[in-house]
Amino acid sequence: MSEQTGHRSRGEGFVDFILRRCQRDKGEAARLRRADNPATEYQSWETLAAFGIDLEKPWERLPFARVAAALARAKIEQDGNHGIGRALAGCYDDGNRSDQARARLRRLLACDSVEEACRILRPVLSLIESRGHHPLNHARLLDELLRFHWRAQDVKARWAQDFYRRAPQTGEQTS
Template sequence: MEGKKSLQQQCEDTVKYLIKRISDKGIAADLRQADNPVTSYKAWPTLIRGGIDIRRPDRDAYFVIAAALARGKVQEDGTQNLGEALRASFDKDSENQGEPRLRRLLSCDTVDEACQIVRPIIHLIQSREKASLSYSRLLWDLKLFQSDAYRDRVKEIWAYSFYGEDTRKKEETKSNGS
């Protein structure tokens, strides 16, 4: 008996499919408009053919990821979660500039609201070219975000990934200096 794919595997497969499809300029143009409610219908054929049910309440997560992949002309999925990629987008001296963006994201209560806030964060990360954002992980996080049971866990992971390295370095400095 063949089991269902895990959510993580589904997200990875979706991102691979979309990356492959954006090599077609016409499809890429349609996908760039996926996160705009007025023009998202242009991306529907590609998304539906990729096995994405656009009738689901979490469809905005797919729309944001599809548009980001197409806008960024992404050729392969990255390795960093959102918190890590946001932190890596700033120089060490200006790292705290990412903090207001992260705090705004952490204040979100719905996946729709999170998708609205994530969109400009992705654009910022892509424009800096210092990070390696994992779009499949972000899609997975956004899909989990819709669940009351997992929303806080996703926020904790993003926060720890953004602040965690600095915290460890400060603790090491304190212990070495004591």
């Protein structure tokens, strides 16, 4: 639940919806794993429509499809707690000092549309899932992608801030 308002965001509701459906129906989970492939994305439309997604709006449909695919592949029971920047940095031994991590972040920050961001996120999310040191907050990512269409610079700034933020030392409090 969103800490500031006490209300669930659309992203939080969707993540819970997808996690429940994946746990209940393995066939649906298999269809959702293919939601981020343009050739097979249509297989997820029944599930997306059941959540009230407007399938005719790519700036809405693609973020939901991308996150649904990531959740179905991750086979998790609950959402993570790290933003995309922190999760990406956590994939490398050098963290945010890694040239590879910085290159991936720069490519993500160079996106001009939510459609492009969703396309670039596909390998980034696979990397985060495979290295798994910092579990991704999928709900937060979805909410950011939904804002990207109208407030891209704000979203990119948040991703960069999250990436470059100093990791807390052992025993330190996080806010």
